[in-house]
Amino acid sequence: MAEPVFAEPLHPGPASAISLEAVSKTYAGGVRALDDVSLEVPSGAFVAVVGPSGSGKSTLMHCAAGLDVPTTGSVRIEGVEVSGLGETRRTELRRERIGFVFQAYNLIPSLSVADNITLPLRLAGKTPGPGWLRELVSRVGLPERLDARPAELSGGQQQRVAIARALIARPAVVFADEPTGALDLRTARTVLALLRSLVTELGQTVVMVTHDPAAAAYADTALVMADGRVVEQVGSPTAPAVANRLVALEEG
Numbered sequence: 001m002a003e004p005v006f007a008e009p010l011h012p013g014p015a016s017a018i019s020l021e022a023v024s025k026t027y028a029g030g031v032r033a034l035d036d037v038s039l040e041v042p043s044g045a046f047v048a049v050v051g052p053s054g055s056g057k058s059t060l061m062h063c064a065a066g067l068d069v070p071t072t073g074s075v076r077i078e079g080v081e082v083s084g085l086g087e088t089r090r091t092e093l094r095r096e097r098i099g100f101v102f103q104a105y106n107l108i109p110s111l112s113v114a115d116n117i118t119l120p121l122r123l124a125g126k127t128p129g130p131g132w133l134r135e136l137v138s139r140v141g142l143p144e145r146l147d148a149r150p151a152e153l154s155g156g157q158q159q160r161v162a163i164a165r166a167l168i169a170r171p172a173v174v175f176a177d178e179p180t181g182a183l184d185l186r187t188a189r190t191v192l193a194l195l196r197s198l199v200t201e202l203g204q205t206v207v208m209v210t211h212d213p214a215a216a217a218y219a220d221t222a223l224v225m226a227d228g229r230v231v232e233q234v235g236s237p238t239a240p241a242v243a244n245r246l247v248a249l250e251e252g
């Protein structure tokens with residue numbers, strides 16, 4: 001079994017937010033997308049997952065977030081073994097404990113900003129505390145736009161709504177899949193700085209899949225993937241350090 005990788009937390013918590021032990025995933029057709037991956041994401045850490053196309057980043061995220069189950073091995077979200085859960089309970093756990101941010105924002109066009117942000121809670125039959133909603137919209141810089149529809153916002157503003165929506169249920173982990181992939185450079189930086197501040201100031205755990213070394217530099221740790229394995233862990237990553245690793249992998 002591969003040695004587990006421990007991503008360093010900025011604010012060490014009492015337990016791992018996410019824990020993978022000897023996780024492998026083989027898709028129908030025989031592609032081994034994850035090959036014996038063991039890692040811990042401590043509570044309060046900001047972890048970037050980088051690697052060449054096809055190295056297994058999305059598969060790792062899907063398994064770690066309970067969107068999919070591994071073929072073998074164990075995935076725990078806050079200590080709860082995901083593989084042992086039925087589909088319904090796994091969906092509930094995901095809804096309650098995981099937030100998602102996607103490249104395409106995935107907001108509902110017919111709903112206001114406020115209703116988009118609170119949707120995950122309402123789906124779970126809960127209402128947000130008014131203080132928390134206020135704090136979130138102020139943190140993402142949109143307190144004046146609560147009644148707007150997504151189409152009335154810029155791409156960066158829509159992504160900030162999506163980040164507020166990901167946080168509304170106070171999840172154990174926010175998974176961000178190429179969150180700046182559709183944004184220009186300057187807007188991307190504001191979104192990454194926002195994610196960074198949520199980790200630093202709120203202790204939010206964030207796992208971000210990215211192909212962009214400059215984005216990975218906002219994280220505490222970059223996990224470098226190749227051929228379904230985590231082949232390296234870069235602490236306090238810089239863009240050149242991550243870019244060099246990726247170039248070396250593509251050449252090697």
Ligand SMILES: Nc1ncnc2c1ncn2[C@@H]1O[C@H](COP(=O)(O)OP(=O)(O)OP(=O)(O)O)[C@@H](O)[C@H]1O
Nearest residue numbers: 027028029031033052053054055056057058059060
């Ligand atoms: N649903 C699927 N069925 C079969 N093979 C799959 C499936 N999803 C992914 N794969 C394969 O698994 C491997 C890992 O894919 P994955 O999408 O996890 O990589 P990635 O690093 O996220 O790639 P990219 O950066 O291009 O998004 C690839 O060989 C891919 O073709």
